[in-house]
Amino acid sequence: MNATVEPTIDLELERQEILKRYRRLLRAAKPMLKGDDAKLIKKAFNTSAEAHKNMRRRSGEPYIYHPLAVAQIAVEEIGLGTTSIVAALLHDVVEDTDTTIADIERTFGPKVARIIDGLTKISGIFDYGTSQQAENFRKMLLTLSDDVRVILVKLADRLHNMRTLDSMPRDKQLKIAAETIYIYAPLAHRLGLYTIKSELEDLYLKHVEPEAYKDIAKKLRETRIARDRFIGRFIEPIERDLGDTKIKYLIKGRPKSIYSIWNKLNKSKKPFEEIYDLFAVRIILQVPQEEEKAACWRAYSIVTDHYKPNPDRLKDWISTPRANGYESLHTTVMSRTGQWVEVQIRSERMNEIAEKGYAAHWKYKGNDTQTGAGIEAWISQVRDMLESANNSDKKAAIEFVDDFRSNLYSEEVFVFTPKGDLKVLQRGATALDFAFDIHTQIGARCMAAKVNNTLVPLSHVLQNGDQVEVITSNRQKPSEDWLRFVVTSKAKTKIKDLIKEDNKRYVTDGRDIVQKKLRVLRMEMTNETINQLRAYFGSKTTDDFFYRVGKGHIDAQELKKFKTDKEAKENRLNKLNTDVLQDGKSFTKELKKIHGERADADMLLIGEDMDRIDYTLSKCCNPISGDDVFGFVTINDGIKIHRVTCPNAVELMSNHGNRIIKAKWTSQKELAFLAGLRITGTDRVGLVNDVTRVISNELHINMRSVTIDSKDGIFEGNIRLYVHDTAHLEILMRKLERVQGVFEVVRFDS
Helix, strand or coil, X not given: CCCCCCCCCCHHHHXXXXXXXXXXXXXXXXXXXXXXXXXXXXXXXXXXXXXXXXXXXXXXXXXXHXXXXXXXXXXXXXXXXXXXXXXXXXXCHHHHCCCCHHHHHHHHCHHHHHHHHHHCCCCCCCCECECHHHHHHXXXXXXXXXXXXXXXXXXXXXXXXHHCHHHCCHHXXXXXXXXXXXXXXXXXXXXXXXXXXXXXXXXXXXXXXHHHHHHHHHHHHHCHHHHHHHHHHHHHHHHHHHHHCCCEEEEEEEECXXXXXXXXXXXXXXXXXXXXXXXXXXXXXXXXXXXXXXXHHHHHHHHHHHCEECHHHCXXXXXXXXXXXXXXXXXXXXXXXXXXXXXXXXXXXXXXXXXXXXXXXXXXXXXXXXCCHXXXXXXXXXXXXXXHCCCCCXXXXXXXXXXXXXXXXXXXXXXXXXXXXXXXXECCCEHHHHHHHHCHHHHHCXXXXXXXXXXXXXXXXXXXXXXXXXXXXXCCCCCHHHHHCCCCHHHHHHHHXXXXXXXXXXXXXXXXXXXXXXXXXXXXXXXXXXXXXXXXXXXXXXXXXXXXXXXXXXXXXXXXXXXXXHHHHXXXXXXXXXXXXXXXXXXXXXXXHHHCCCCCCCCEEECCCCCCCCEEECCCCCCCCCCCEEEEECCCCCEEEEECCCCCHHHHHXXXXXXXXXXXXXXXCCCCEEEEEEEEEECCCCHHHHHHHHHHHHCCCCEEEEEEEEEXXXXXXXXXXXXXCHHHHHHHHHXXXXXXXXXXXXXECC
């Protein structure tokens, strides 16, 4: 039997490499160091190196490489200073060693200690139905409201983790990538860190959809020479005229990120070759701050002298910067070859803020500029949300993260008060959102509004430039109906709080009724039972469930039916699902028993384990054999199998990573899976007959349903059919594409 040979590690070589990386960090930080900063960084480095000396990353490298890399990103790519460098070097020390926050505070001071506390995950056991990820994220945001550097260091940490994700197992890759696209990329966007946001999105795609990523990257490489030639010809007349103005400038053309191209391909359903706005031209002007606005508009005038602009695509973020401080002038113009080209015009200062976001804003804060004011307002809003979030509610953290996330990517709408003060709200905001933005009590008593002197209802959606006056009444009370049309997290949170206050009586009554009924049914009122009841009756939170019972929306007699269904389910699951819910490790043990200790014993084999484990294929994405999939342990319905690209995958992995299990298909049984195909083409006599002949006669595939629509010579058909696996489906799609008149065949989820 061959023994596995451990690779030999040259400790001296590693020590030299660590010192080399440390010196590189000091060189990058040198321009911003003052006083004893270098000594403090050295002390943090030595503390971290000592704490992690016997630890290695999954890749086999010394662990200290990671904090050094995070500190390097914080300096070079975000532009942070000494406090953040020290926090980056120490960010894993408390979590991974016996060092405490108090130890850090004694040696490095309260600011560093507070940042590291915000970055340290909450330890301990979480009730089932809560989300450890959401709780940790909320803890980090509590620190953000005092010191934004906690998020900036976390983004540096996440960026390095994403850059080194190759060494992680597949299920961990998916969980970390999902969290990144769900929360961290939108956060980087909100803080104006566009370069980091784009890289996080690209790395997400690289690990979740590797084939799509490689395909777009390859096509971008192949078209680079033609693209460079096109950009050269496009900017030639602009450079000539800009040179005449004596303004110093830099012009560069750049392709859009792979993720944004992938998004565009998915939305437009067009091939790569037919997507024209794959790149943007950026004009960066070197002018004093007081001349920026005039210089940018002058450059815009030169661009539009040569190329016709699209009037609907002019974005002026110079007069009114975005809430994250972003300033730039965007226009889309028609080139002489018939392609749309996006042109971005900005000053060097604006460009640095666009690249480094919040950190760069501090550099210019002393100047008379609006930059960053929006971020300050946003952080103040986060503080409000945190203060009003109900910590006692187990679902509060997930709800909070969802509300918080909903306004990270949103565009803004600019409106005015009756006195002419500018208010920046999320696009889609209503008159009621505006009222809550002014003050909670004004929102709570708002009964209507006047927009541009015209009376409108609370649900009226505001447009740029609207002047809004709120009309209140002391008799007005918030209602649950309001939650349907408000969009800002501030309004949602405040309305929920006001309603909760009003509904506490019903919640208490409902809890008493449930307790009495469970006693009659001889059931214990445990957290698990209440969570199962909540899920069974489709309530989002436990308080919502008690409220519905207290209000009489749920009859106490229905609890008897819950007990009957629960017992039937438990008999069918043969106790396995309960073990999984209590401890994810027991699931692994059970699988090992079933599979006889094979190599990947903690993996669910779909098709093989059906008789022993209760799992179902999720209807939201209809996975079929061959798809990249994962298992998700639900509270009441056993294990659900989802495709990695399922619309719900990101949310499940981000909020419930502990309930994700590895799964793969086994070919031991030939099963039939329901799949959907959308076929488009030019209509002709006999087309439907040719399509169905390929499906039924040539490949002997059973169809479940066919819907066909033909309009103005264009044919579109949706066909649901049964296939064995992705290879089988691929053969069918290729054959259908060869049918005369068929333009495109794509798979769709139900």
